Amino acid sequence: MLPEYAEGDQVLVNPHAWKHRQPKPRDVVLLEHPHSPGLYIIKRISHIDEAGRYFVLGDNPTHSTDSREFGPVQRYLLVGEVVGKLA
Secondary structure, three states, X not given: OOOXXXXXXXXXXXXXXXXXXXXXXXXXXXXXXXXXXXXXXXXXXXXXXXXXXXXXXXXXXXXOOOHHHHOOEOHHHEEEEEEEEOO
């Protein structure tokens, strides 16, 4: 699958998306990289484990750093839901 977002894209993020619902699989999220504070990445939630941790995957798995490399992420790392891309 081709990535929907590329490095350098400007995106719209809703930090309040989960005020009335929990993040769910297939949500596209902006999150802080768990091993590189200050680095923000866009991933898609693939599933949520019983401990409430989020497994995130990139749309281009052969060239993506995601939960297959750094494991599941905690909720506090999710900044918001990506709702669009600026042209």
